[in-house]
Amino acid sequence: MMFGIGYAARAGLEPTGWLAKTSSPVQRAVAHLILELVPMVLSYLILVLLIERRPVRELSPRAIVTRGIPGFIGGVVLFSVVVGLLWMFGSYHVMGTNPGVDWLPDVLVAGVAAGIGEEVLTRGVLFRVTEEGLGTWWALVISAAFFGIAHIFNPAATWWSSAAIAIEAGILLALLYLVTRSLWACIGLHAAWNITQGTIYGIPVSGGQAHGWLISNRTGPEWLSGGAFGAEASVVALATCSLVSVALLVVACRRQLIVPPSWRRKKA
Known part of the structure; x- marks a missing residue:
């Protein structure tokens, strides 16, 4: 279709x-x-x-305010923490500002289009439907792996960058959907992550060109800076997002949100 x-x-x-x-x-x-x-x-x-x-409960218009906006704010804060840590480690440097940057195309494509399109496909379809049959654990693994592999065709992508995307974003966003059961929360965080990364801090978004309000560069080894792919391939982003994922997983376990495979549910 x-x-x-x-x-x-x-x-x-x-x-x-x-x-x-x-x-x-x-x-x-x-x-x-x-x-x-x-x-x-x-x-x-x-x-x-x-x-x-x-x-379509997961895309309820009411949840734009209650889930989408908090998700967007969380995405801004999360990537700002990543940039702050890169700056502390001497990797991120601001060279100047570009107040006349044409920010709208990047916001529409990398923010809105990627946020909605990728979340509907990966979390709304792949994670949700896989969870109904195979349970939460397999749905996490499969949807995260798909999300990472889908980025292998991006500019400057490597198997390491795809693995980092799978872990830091694929698992994090799937767990966010598991806890909230709202695609707006995932869309908000995803869009804010991309917009903050490219439009504000001037860092390539998944290997794409960066046109940000801040003119910046990153130095140091690629495992720290992320290289040409961007900060998403940095161990800083990987560690930061993994900590948030662990927190979401703890919440999911305490609320007993982990769904067992369908054959175990039928047996019960």
Whole structure:
């Protein structure tokens, strides 16, 4: 469904010229946003409403305020902690500011489109459906591995960067969904992480080019700085996010939110 709707959306956008190289950065960003969200969201609504036949509780509009905004604030704080630690270790350096940066395209593509599209697919579909059959532990492993491998095709990506993404983001976001059962919480954190990283601190987002308000660079060994891929490949980000994941896992265990495999539930 996603691919079919995607082809239709692309065909509808072609006459606008927004997909052409001569279009403005904002037009290309809006086109990317449409091609990312329309197929993904429509396919998900069809899956939940027509196939599963249940309310879309995990995307309830009310939860934008109660879950999405706190998730966004948490994402800003989390990545700011990572940058602060890199600065303390002598790896992150601010060279100047760029107040005239064209921030809107990056916010639309790396923030909104990636936040919504990747969370609906990875947590809303893959984690949730796998958990129904195989239980929480396997759903964590499978969805995190998929999330990491999906980033292996990014610029400057390595197997280490994909493993780091799988652990620090794949597990963290899956546990956040497990605890909140809200995709808005995951979307908020994911979008804020990307926006804060690229638009504010000027650090490449998963290997992409950075156009931030701060002009910065990172020095030191790649295991510390993250190299060309960005701070997401740094052991600092890995350790910081892992600590948050451990805290979420403790909450999930105390609330008895771990779902056993379907065959154990049937036996019980």
